[in-house]
Every structure is written in structure tokens, then in C-alpha cells.
Amino acid sequence: MASAAERHTFPELAKRAVADTQLRRNIGNATQTIRAKRAAVVAEVPDWEDLREAGRSLKEHTLRSLDRYLVQLEEAVTKAGGQVHWARDGAEASRIVIEIAERHSVKEVIKVKSITTEEIKLNEALEAAGIRPFETDLAELIIQLGDDVSSHILVPAIHRNRAEIRELFMRKLGLTELSDRPSDLTAAARTYLREKFLTVPMAVSGANFGICDTGTICVVESEGNGRMCLTLPQVLVSVMGVEKLVPTWEDMEVFLQLLPRSSTGERMNPYNSFWTGVMPGDGPQEFHLVLLDNRRTDVLADRTGRQTLNCIRCSACLNICPVYSRTGGHAYHSEYQGPIGAILTPQLHGMESAASLPYASSLCGACYEVCPVKINIPEVLVHLRTRAVAQSGFTLEKLAMGAAIRMFDNPRLLETAQKIARVAQRPFASDGYITGGIGPVRQWTKARDLPAVPSQSFRDWWRTRR
């Protein structure tokens, strides 16, 4: 029986996911659809490559002076009537949110979709404190009602089909009649949540951008649940990673072009909300911004890994990835999936809990090509593999690689090894491929095809020709 840690490695989870043909079909169709939409709207922008370069350089510029920009944002938000809090880790951020809720005697909060609050497990912390969080994004609602976990950073319930969602809504929302048409399912969610929007006095959101010179915060969304949460309650708390800054308002001209086209494949997503502190008579009259580190400063300290912090969470890399589009998101065992998850998760949650993730890639480079802020994901993957190996100490793999170097270095040793392999593979080889095997060979063939050693090597063939 595999240990819990082994069960959560990418190869183990991927094997189970790939065996699920319905899941493969759902994910395959979905990623293909969204890839085509993105490609069409990117193609109509003549200066797309210039925008990508602007996005990359803006992010790198900001990170290089991050301390100065954070202080500038703090001053601007405070001046506009907001309150700024700093959190070293997820537990501290959750404590801040809970204290605000308790000060207002709030027992329920409404939430805008936020991966950052998933990362810090805010919902669990709120529930433990007796405060009930209501997810209001349709996909997040599906995940929350189903006690499920997200499998895509943009469309978290991408692994669920309409029949499953219908069954879930009927059971959890107490409905006796409901069709499986997406429009009817959406209408059911609207009716269920409308009362919450009208009555719950506090909302929690993430943030897509924090604009330093004006103290303006931005949330982009589609459904209007974001606008509801950002407008109707009396108290609003936004939890934002320290890396989400842009220097000036004008810089939004770059990201408002890059993000929607890369993300949902639209020219613009339906709603973008921008607010600056508190506006008398319009929206929440108390605003808190929680600036979250949670190991982002460790990522910043690694000069190769640092570019990971450029990410604007568009999900283009998930949709293009040949690995993600077959395994789906659960194989990554993280709130950040796909190629960006493979580099972000080990850096945020620690290498020890995610050492297999940097290997969850064929290094084909498609993710780098579509990234709107030019994160060189393959470069960071290789860099993290090096770190994983350096941290792993003595392993069978290292021993085997050492032996392989000696073998490939010496023609006579190689020939002897080939002879032995030809005999040893007999029980496991068929149609030119090895399936099964023992020890490390079995580890390899579990998720991959391993060509059998042919009956005649090139060297043997060459000898007979001469």
C-alpha cells in the first residue's frame, strides 16, 4: 500500500485521471474550445508581442522595487479611506479576516472567486471560527456544494458535466425540478445566491491588480457575483498576494488587453471593477486590504524562480499544455494546476510536498509561448528539478544515472549491458515495448512506454555489413 505522500504524487494521480475516459473527454473538449477562442482574439491584436514584452517588463520592474511599491500602495489606500494589513503567512491572513468579521459580529460572508484565499485555506479557517463562507462564482459554488476541489484556475469545475451539476443542485439546493440545460442551472444559482447578496453584510475577495500610484484595486470577472460582493455589503476585505502590483493606473492599458484575451478568450471579460479606498454613499463603507507574503518573498529571492511571480492567473498555459489537457487538474493536487502550478506549487508550499510536480511536463515550451507575461516555465521547471535532486540526497535514481554514465562511456560495457537486457526483458516485452518489469523499470513503465532493447544493436548490424 502506497503511503499518503506517494498517493499524492503527480504520477500516481495522473495515472488515475488518465484512466477516467469521461474526464479525459470533458477536459479534452474544454481545453480545445478555449484554446481556439484565445487564438482567434490574440490574432486580431497586431501588437500582441509588444504587449507581452510590456507585461513582462512591467512585472519585473515592479518586483525589483517591490518594497518601495508596497509602501506606496499602502499610503494611497490609507489616504483613500482603506485599512491595510500585512500577513506573513496564510494563518496570519486568515486571523486578520476572522478578527474583522468578529468585530462586526458577522456569521456569514460572501466570497468572490479567489485562488489566493484557497491557497491559504481561508474557508476552513472561517468555518472553524463559526463563520460560514458562501462562494458566489458559479464554478466555485459547484465545487463548494459538492465538497470537491478545483481542477482549473479559471474554470474550477471543468471536470464536471451538466448532468452531474444538475444532480448536485437538486440535492443541495432542495429543488424538485431542474433541467440540465446550462441556462437553467445558471438561473438556479442566481435565485439561490440573490438573497445572500442582499443580506450578508461582509464580503471577501482576492485582487487581480493593486495600482500603486492611486491605491486602486481591480477585480476582473464575468458573472456579476464579483460586483455584488464588491458593491452591496457594508464591509469588504480583499486578500492580495504582494506580487500583484502595477506601478501606475496607465499600466492597466497593458494588462486589460493581455488578461481577457489570454484567459477567457474574449476581447474583454464582462466586468472589471476598480475601487479606491472608500467612496461615500457608493459601495462598502469599510475596506480592508490584506497584503499576503506566504513564501512569495522566498520565490523573489530565487532569481530564476522569481519570474513565477509575474503570473496574472490567466490559465492559457493550462489550456495549451499536452499534459494538463490529458490529466486534468486534480493530478497536480494543488489550487494551482497545469504548467504554472507545476512551478508555483513547489515554491509556495515547499519542495518536500511537491517534488514530483517539476517533472509533470514534457518541456515542449508551448506554455512559454502563450504566456502573456513571458514566464519561461520550462526554464523554471528545469531549475526546480535541479533543486529537487539536490535536496533529495542519496537515491536509487542517482546511483542508476551514475552507472549509466559509466556504461555509455565504455563501448564494451554497453555491449555487455545490451546482451543482459535482451535476456532480462523477455518476460516483460511484447510488440517492441516493455510493460511492467521490476524495481526502477517498473516505476518508469507505470506511466510511460519503454521501447524494448532490439534483438540486434546498430553496432552488431554494422559489423555484419562490413
Added chain:
Amino acid sequence: MSAAREEVLGRIRQALSRDPAGEIDIARSYRRTAALHGAELVDRFAERAEAYKATVLRVDAAGLADALERLRGRFVVPDDLPEEWLPPEFIRDHRQLGHRDLDAVDGVVTGCALAIAETGTIVLDAGVGQGRRAITLLPDFHVCIVPVERIVASVPEAVAALRTSLPRPLTFMSGPSATSDIELNRVEGVHGPRRLEIIILGETPD
């Protein structure tokens, strides 16, 4: 100052301590304007807004009266909406209306700060004729009047013009609310208004 603040800022300074001195230049070679003018600009805006399933009407001053005359039911309007933009039955919002009142009306009529042709977007900045954010959120039907001279070509032109709107809240709207969360099927109308009608007002320039 909190201990957390000092620690996070300290960690950032430590993380950056081995970086070479100097700032990283920002690459600004992208387009700041789009070559769209006159009738082409207005056409592009109308076409792109319709692509999101918004209804688009193009009227002159006389046509506006007819378009408004058709609106049936009770509409909330900002307290400073011009007289000639009023629908037959209206309630002016002086911020006296509660959320339930707004939820109960049939629609809302507003103006806008500007509109973006390339993306089919309208932007509200809580300025004149637009009201507070809640009035364009809770009613199920939003009618937005866009004078032709408010249409700009590109996102950078819009962002530049909106600098003076801050610190008022800004809302960019591109079509009615929508979701693609179920099998990536686009459904128009989730929590925000399920219908958006855009009335482009004024003579289309040559």
C-alpha cells in the same frame, strides 16, 4: 507599524539585495492609439458590443425619444440623468433606495463615461448621469445611452481618459453578465443584469 509589515518588507529587501543596481526599463513599443475614426469607429463599437449579445440601437435626438418611449415598466435613474433621457415611468435615485427596492424595479437607464470600440465595452465612472454602482447591478435590464463623441478606439485611449475619474469607482461592462462555467457553454445573464441595451446617440460622423 506592525511586526508583520517590517518582517515582510525586510524579507523583500533581503531577497533583492544581490540584484544589480538600477531599475528595469518598461518596454512601451505597443500601440497607444488605434486607426479608427468617424463612421468606422462607431460601426466597430456597435459590432463588438453586439458580439456579446448586447442589443444596440443607433438614434438621433428624435429617435432617442422613440427608443425611450418603448421602455415598459418602472426604471430607476440617477438623480442627475438629463430630462430628455428619461423613460416614461421612472424613479430618481438620491441614494434613498434600498437594495430590495433596486431589486424590485424593472430596469435602469444611465449614461456612461466612455465606450471602447475595439472591445465593445462601456465604462461607468459614477460621474454625471451614471449614479452609484448598485443601480446598474441589481435591476435585471440596463439601458445605457452612449453619445457618439464618448466612443474611443482602443483600451489605452480609454485608460488615459479615465485618469481624471479616479478616485471614483470604475466599472467596465462588456455585454450582459455571463458565465462559461458549465462545460464552457456561454450563458448570458447570471448575477448582474441579464439584458444590456446600448443606445448610441448622435449623428454618425463621416
